[in-house]
Amino acid sequence: MTGLTPEEATALMLSLRVAGVAVLTSLPVGLAVAMVLARGRWPGLWLLNALVHLPLILPPVVTGYFLLLAFGRKGPVGAFLEQAFGLVFAFRWTGAALAAAVMGFPLMVRAMRLAIEAVDPRLEEAASTLGASRLAVFRSVTLPLILPGVIAGAVLAFAKAMGEFGATITFVSNIPGQTQTLPLAIYTALQLPGQSALAGRLALISVIVAIGAVLLSEFIARRVAARIRGA
Amino acid sequence: MLEVSLRHDFGSFALDAAFTAPAGVTALFGASGSGKTTVVNTVAGLMRPDAGRVVAQGEVLLNTAAGICLPPNRRRIGYVFQDARLFPHLDVRANLLFGARFAPRGATGPAFDRVVEMLGIGALLERRPGALSGGEKARVAIGRALLSKPRLLLMDEPLAALDAPRRAEILPFVERLRDAGLPILYVSHSVAEVARLADTLVVLGEGRILASGRAEDVLADPALAAQFGAQEAGALLRARVLGTDADGLTRLQTATGTVWVSQPAPVGAELRIRIHASDVILAREAPQGLSALNILPGRVEKIETDSGQRAWVQLRMGDEAILARLTQRSVTALGLAPGVPCHAILKSVAVARDDLAETHK
Numbered sequence: 001m002t003g004l005t006p007e008e009a010t011a012l013m014l015s016l017r018v019a020g021v022a023v024l025t026s027l028p029v030g031l032a033v034a035m036v037l038a039r040g041r042w043p044g045l046w047l048l049n050a051l052v053h054l055p056l057i058l059p060p061v062v063t064g065y066f067l068l069l070a071f072g073r074k075g076p077v078g079a080f081l082e083q084a085f086g087l088v089f090a091f092r093w094t095g096a097a098l099a100a101a102v103m104g105f106p107l108m109v110r111a112m113r114l115a116i117e118a119v120d121p122r123l124e125e126a127a128s129t130l131g132a133s134r135l136a137v138f139r140s141v142t143l144p145l146i147l148p149g150v151i152a153g154a155v156l157a158f159a160k161a162m163g164e165f166g167a168t169i170t171f172v173s174n175i176p177g178q179t180q181t182l183p184l185a186i187y188t189a190l191q192l193p194g195q196s197a198l199a200g201r202l203a204l205i206s207v208i209v210a211i212g213a214v215l216l217s218e219f220i221a222r223r224v225a226a227r228i229r230g231a
Numbered sequence: 232m233l234e235v236s237l238r239h240d241f242g243s244f245a246l247d248a249a250f251t252a253p254a255g256v257t258a259l260f261g262a263s264g265s266g267k268t269t270v271v272n273t274v275a276g277l278m279r280p281d282a283g284r285v286v287a288q289g290e291v292l293l294n295t296a297a298g299i300c301l302p303p304n305r306r307r308i309g310y311v312f313q314d315a316r317l318f319p320h321l322d323v324r325a326n327l328l329f330g331a332r333f334a335p336r337g338a339t340g341p342a343f344d345r346v347v348e349m350l351g352i353g354a355l356l357e358r359r360p361g362a363l364s365g366g367e368k369a370r371v372a373i374g375r376a377l378l379s380k381p382r383l384l385l386m387d388e389p390l391a392a393l394d395a396p397r398r399a400e401i402l403p404f405v406e407r408l409r410d411a412g413l414p415i416l417y418v419s420h421s422v423a424e425v426a427r428l429a430d431t432l433v434v435l436g437e438g439r440i441l442a443s444g445r446a447e448d449v450l451a452d453p454a455l456a457a458q459f460g461a462q463e464a465g466a467l468l469r470a471r472v473l474g475t476d477a478d479g480l481t482r483l484q485t486a487t488g489t490v491w492v493s494q495p496a497p498v499g500a501e502l503r504i505r506i507h508a509s510d511v512i513l514a515r516e517a518p519q520g521l522s523a524l525n526i527l528p529g530r531v532e533k534i535e536t537d538s539g540q541r542a543w544v545q546l547r548m549g550d551e552a553i554l555a556r557l558t559q560r561s562v563t564a565l566g567l568a569p570g571v572p573c574h575a576i577l578k579s580v581a582v583a584r585d586d587l588a589e590t591h592k
Contacts, residue, residue, distance in 0.1 A: 125277050126316040128303040130379045131333025136304075140329070144320045227320060 004205075008198070010177050011185035012205055018093055018181055019161035022101035023108075023154050030105060030153065034112035055167075056106040064170025067099055071171070095172035096179045100164045104157030111156055115149020116142070148221045155217035159210055182206050233257070233383060233414065237273050237283030246270075246280070246438040255430030256405075256415045258446070260422075260458075265435045267418045271385045274416065275310050276303035287383055304333065309381030313388045315368040317360035323371050324356040330379025340380030341411070350374045350404055366397035373404060377413075384408065387418045402427065406588065422463035426450060426505040427588040434458055451552035453535035453543035456508060461541070465507040466554040469590075472500045480524070480579060487548035491524045492582040501590045510581035511555035513544060514574045515565055525577040529553065531567050546575050 004012065037049055055063050071078040071089045081087040089095035119142055127137045143150075165183040172179040174188060182202055189199035236249035246266040250257075261267050272278035274285055276292065279300055285293040287308065292301045309330075317326050327343065334340070347353050350370040360368060369389055376384060386405070390398045405428055409415060419425050425432060429446040434455060441458060442449050449455060451466035459465075470483040470490060475498070480491045483502065496502060517526060529548035536542045542562045546553045553575045557567075567573065 120316075122312070122314070122316055123318060125303070126310070126312060127318070127329070129275050129277070129306075129308065129310040130330030130375065131304050131307070132329075133302075133304050133333075136333070141318060141320075 005198075007176070007185070008202060008205065011180055011182050011202065012209075014093060014096075014177065014179075015162055015181040016209075018096045018100055019158050021094075021097040022104060022161045023158045025097070026101040026105055026108060026157065027150075027154060030108040030157075031112055031150065034109045034116055034153075037109065038113045038116035052109050053106045055103050060103065060164070060166025061170050063102060064099060064167035067095075067102065067167060067171040071095065071098060089172070091172050091175060091179065093172075093178055096168050096181060097161075099167040099171045100161035101157075103164045103167050104160035107160055108153040108157040111153030112146065112149050115146040115152075118149075119145045147224045151217055151221050151224065155213055158213055162206065162209060162213075182209075232288060233274070233416065234284070234286040235270065235274060237270065237280040237285075239269060239273075239278075239280035239283070244438060248435060248438070248440045250433045250440055250443045252414065252416055252431055252433075254412070254414055256409045256417055256428045257431040257433060258425040258429035259416060259418045259433050259435060260420065260425050261435035262420055266438045267420075267435055268387055270435070271310070271387050271416060271418055274383075275308050275385055276301060276306050277310075307335070307338070307380070307382050309376030309379055309384045311369075311372050311376050311384065311386040311389045313391050315360075315372040317363075317368055317371055317375070319360055321360075322356070323352065323358050323360070323363070326360065326371060327352075327356075327374050327378055329375060334380040338380040341377060343378060346374045346377050349407060364397075365393050366400055369393060369397070369401050370404065373401075373408075377408070382414070384413055384415045385418075386415060388420070390421070390424065391419075398424075406590075410590070422450075422459045422465075423505070423585055426465070426467055426586075427503070447551065450505075451545055451554045453533050453545045453554060456535065456543040456554065456556070457537060461556065462507070462509060464543070464554060464556065465505050465510075466545075466552050468504045468506060468551055468553070470502045470504055472496045472498050472502060474498050485527075486551050487527045487529065490527070490577075491579045492587065493579050494582060494587050496587060496589070503588050503590055504582055505586040506553055506577060507581065507586070508543065508554040508556040510577055511553060512576040513546070513555050513557060513561075513565065513567070514576060515571075517574055518576065521576065523576045523578050525579060527553065527575045527577075529573060529575060531569055531571045531573050533569060534562060534567060536562075546573055548575075 033052060037045060069075050073079065073082065073090045078089055089098050124137050124141055127141045132140060163183055168179065168181065169184055174180050174184045180188065182205065186199050186202045189195040189202060233252040237246065239246045246269055248266065248270060259267050259270060269278060273280050273283055282295045283293055291299055292306050293299060318329065350373060352370050352374060355363065355367055363371065390401055393401065409428060417428055432446040432449040433443040434441040434449060436458060442452060442455055447467045456464035468485050470485045473482040473484050475481055480493060481496050483490045483492060527548060529546040531544060532547040532552065533545040534542060536559050540559050542557045542559045544555045544557055544567060546555060555575060
């Protein structure tokens with residue numbers, strides 16, 4: 001990484017790792033939730049829908065505070081996970097990834113849900129009459145058809161994770177090399193006198209990563225869409 | 232052998248139907264909204280009626296009384312949808328092979344190459360469904376259902392979305408399937424298709440079974456003529472081609488006598504001929520000096536009159552029957568009544584291309 005100071009490189013690599021892990025781990029959960037929201041017929045679905053959208057409408061600081069309450073070392077979920085699996089979120093990069101995943105979740109689920117609702121259920125019926133079980137129908141018909149939506153959702157969530165600030169700093173603080181992602185590093189640089197050049201360079205890196213991600217996802221989505229349309 | 236019975240209340244419309252489909256093609260005939268698609272969806276397992284029972288070749292697929300309802304993927308029933316429903320993300324080859332991997336070991340069915348050749352889709356294998364014409368899609372949909380090695384094929388108006396030339400292109404394939412011995416439940420509201428394909432005919436109207444039986448008997452029933460329509464109603468005759476006369480007319484042997492038609496057909500071929508009721512003239516005496524070539528003797532079996540001036544007369548000739556459309560005035564003038572001997576007169580040219588179909592049985 002030529003041209004990057006060690007601090008800059010650390011913040012960039014941490015951000016990429018946090019965002020990548022956040023997206024990859026929340027993807028299967030997001031897909032399942034999107035499936036349930038799009039296809040489920042239960043009376044209580046509005047509650048799940050509201051819960052999923054909560055991080056989008058709450059102030060990020062509040063979301064971070066709730067995460068701290070639940071996943072902190074003394075929080076009920078955090079204590080259990082530490083005891084059972086040795087998994088610690090508080091003041092670790094894993095906590096930053098959790099915060100990023102939660103904040104990106106509504107965006108991911110929304111994109112996937114729209115894609116699932118656009119799938120013609122009559123194609124799935126046709127697959128079932130040809131002998132495909134529900135799982136096989138999902139794997140061989142539904143999933144390929146919603147793939148552009150899944151990619152779009154993942155990219156949105158990745159972009160959100162790269163830019164997440166409020167929930168992260170509230171939940172896991174601002175520790176260089178551990179929880180200090182790009183936005184937090186920019187914020188820190190702006191707090192210190194004579195560091196505005198560093199802040200500017202970090203901001204430029206953010207812009208480049210964001211544009212790169214969008215271009216890549218556009219490219220993939222176009223190829224997938226062309227394949228699916230059957231041209 | 233397929234046994235179907237079902238009852239379902241849609242609120243504005245209640246379906247209550249039961250019928251048995253023996254081997255061969257069973258056509259389910261009825262106007263739109265008569266409940267045909269509900270019946271086939273119940274057989275396929277895509278719809279669960281309030282109460283019902285479906286037994287295919289001895290296996291119970293649905294029995295609501297016993298709480299049995301196999302999911303569609305465990306019924307082994309091929310379904311050719313009216314709108315083809317090909318998978319847009321797969322090419323034709325992958326669409327065709329989709330069901331093969333789910334077929335149970337030991338299931339029998341035609342081989343890939345044979346289906347491709349029979350349907351004439353060899354040139355399309357690498358194409359996507361988006362690049363196919365309506366007729367091509369219909370053929371691929373038939374092939375896809377066949378290659379899942381079903382024990383029974385459901386066809387829900389597979390030709391309804393196609394224009395006449397495309398329809399004429401697909402019908403022979405369905406006839407070949409019938410002749411290959413695959414049981415088919417064929418949904419249609421076209422009398423022409425039904426007359427050409429059906430061995431057994433089930434007539435559905437407003438959620439009820441109006442008639443069910445041998446296609447020849449149901450089509451010749453004067454009480455059902457109104458269901459088929461004044462222009463479309465007509466009986467079926469089975470015939471064998473004896474030869475072609477010097478003037479080009481084709482000589483056919485029917486159970487009741489010789490019939491000449493102007494359509495060419497190969498010698499020895501077994502045909503079914505659809506005789507439109509509106510093309511038949513009745514005479515009490517064998518007529519002399521008449522230009523019409525075909526005069527078949529029979530006996531009046533049944534007469535139905537409608538509220539207008541129309542009358543439908545069924546003429547029985549041994550095992551066969553002919554349906555004639557007359558005015559009520561003619562019925563009175565001729566003194567027609569059940570048991571009265573009578574002659575049916577048909578013009579050779581009245582038998583159109585569409586009304587002749589070859590059977591291979």
